[in-house]
Amino acid sequence: MTDNELAAAKVATSTSWKLLLLLVAMNGIAPVSLYILVPALPILVKTFNTDVTSVQLNVSLFMVGLAISQLLTGPLSDKFGRRPVLLGGLMLMTAATVACIFAATLPQLIGARFFQAVGGGTGMVMARAIIRDLYPRERVGGMLSLVIGVMMIAQLLSPLIGGLIETSFGWRAIFYVMAAAAIFATVSIALGLPETRRVVTKTDDSGFFNDVRALAANPVFIGYVLCQMLASAIIFTFAGAGPYIVVNQMGRSTAEYGLWFATSGVAYMLGNFVSVRLSPRLGLDRTIWLGLVLQIAGSIINAIWGVTGLNQQPEWLFGTHMIVMFGNAFAMSNASAGAISIRPQAAGTASGTMGFLQMGFGSLCSQLGAFLGGQFLTPLPLNIAVLTISSVCAAVIYFLVPRSNRFISEDEMLDAEEQESGIL
Numbered sequence: 001m002t003d004n005e006l007a008a009a010k011v012a013t014s015t016s017w018k019l020l021l022l023l024v025a026m027n028g029i030a031p032v033s034l035y036i037l038v039p040a041l042p043i044l045v046k047t048f049n050t051d052v053t054s055v056q057l058n059v060s061l062f063m064v065g066l067a068i069s070q071l072l073t074g075p076l077s078d079k080f081g082r083r084p085v086l087l088g089g090l091m092l093m094t095a096a097t098v099a100c101i102f103a104a105t106l107p108q109l110i111g112a113r114f115f116q117a118v119g120g121g122t123g124m125v126m127a128r129a130i131i132r133d134l135y136p137r138e139r140v141g142g143m144l145s146l147v148i149g150v151m152m153i154a155q156l157l158s159p160l161i162g163g164l165i166e167t168s169f170g171w172r173a174i175f176y177v178m179a180a181a182a183i184f185a186t187v188s189i190a191l192g193l194p195e196t197r198r199v200v201t202k203t204d205d206s207g208f209f210n211d212v213r214a215l216a217a218n219p220v221f222i223g224y225v226l227c228q229m230l231a232s233a234i235i236f237t238f239a240g241a242g243p244y245i246v247v248n249q250m251g252r253s254t255a256e257y258g259l260w261f262a263t264s265g266v267a268y269m270l271g272n273f274v275s276v277r278l279s280p281r282l283g284l285d286r287t288i289w290l291g292l293v294l295q296i297a298g299s300i301i302n303a304i305w306g307v308t309g310l311n312q313q314p315e316w317l318f319g320t321h322m323i324v325m326f327g328n329a330f331a332m333s334n335a336s337a338g339a340i341s342i343r344p345q346a347a348g349t350a351s352g353t354m355g356f357l358q359m360g361f362g363s364l365c366s367q368l369g370a371f372l373g374g375q376f377l378t379p380l381p382l383n384i385a386v387l388t389i390s391s392v393c394a395a396v397i398y399f400l401v402p403r404s405n406r407f408i409s410e411d412e413m414l415d416a417e418e419q420e421s422g423i424l
Contacts (some may be wrong), residue, residue: 027127030120039163057076063118067359074352089122149272223400241371267322271329294327306380
């Protein structure tokens with residue numbers, strides 16, 4: 001066993017708060033960077049004397065950067081290791097964040113934000129891949145849920161923190177805080193996280209292109225990825241429509257919308273914490289199905305409220321949507337775990353592909369949500385869209401993933417051998 005493997009084995013046997021914080025930091029630094037600037041967007045319109053659409057590119061191109069980053073860095077980490085790719089991405093993010101501080105024009109700020117996303121997106125890929133490196137398949141879903149649940153706390157607070165910073169010190173101060181956070185995360189990971197990539201003996205079926213072909217030809221991998229992508233699409237669709245429904249259709253304030261929208265995040269966070277307990281007991285597939293049932297049940301109830309007109313009140317719309325988001329957490333984290341467990345030596349490639357599709361399709365669904373919320377006078381079209389996505393999400397699992405208590409991947413023997421050797 002190499003020194004790196006011994007270090008990784010030591011980390012894997014621990015569920016200490018230090019490991020959890022490192023995983024949360026690398027997984028959450030990009031989403032927090034996205035949401036912490038949102039309260040300052042109206043200020044940027046005035047600062048740069050431009051329109052809302054142009055300023056919104058700080059969000060939309062950030063998501064494009066996240067998608068591109070995950071597609072590229074996942075395979076790179078399978079070849080060169082998690083640490084160098086992760087640290088390189090975080091250093092790029094730090095440099096881009098500093099560039100945001102000194103941006104003199106809006107195009108400069110948007111460009112710096114794009115590279116901030118490219119660097120930060122590396123952490124999202126590596127968090128999933130590192131968890132798969134360190135833990136057996138039956139624990140991956142629980143660990144992902146734990147990391148996402150803790151990250152959601154920071155993500156829910158980030159718009160509030162961004163607003164307070166902007167109000168007190170100006171919008172550029174947001175990037176001072178993010179630069180400090182990026183530097184701290186980089187140093188902490190450099191000192192506290194060993195290389196975790198599995199050392200696999202070269203065979204005829206190894207290598208990037210063979211990994212891609214093997215994953216693309218595996219219907220179970222496709223099923224898990226599509227499930228994760230569609231489950232996340234529910235979040236993007238609802239988030240895109242929410243402001244227009246609450247502010248324009250219901251006549252409420254933007255501040256009230258923020259409070260109601262936070263209920264969705266709380267439900268999602270609680271779902272992840274419950275999934276931590278359920279996933280090891282029920283297994284990935286049963287936990288996914290439990291989440292899918294909750295998603296569909298909540299979607300049906302909301303559609304009924306839409307037909308009867310009850311969800312013209314936010315407490316009906318968001319109260320029922322909390323059921324959807326609670327189940328969504330089960331489906332997303334465990335589908336992610338299933339996808340990156342199909343071919344463990346290609347966990348980075350699998351994670352990056354999944355992240356790319358999630359962000360790419362999510363950006364389209366966000367636009368769809370904005371259309372449904374802005375062009376209609378009732379939330380019913382949004383309710384129908386969420387119900388449709390939830391149903392398709394269940395269909396791909398039903399048709400593509402074997403209905404068994406425990407799916408055995410093509411690399412199950414590799415896991416068994418490593419457990420026997422003490423790596424896991």
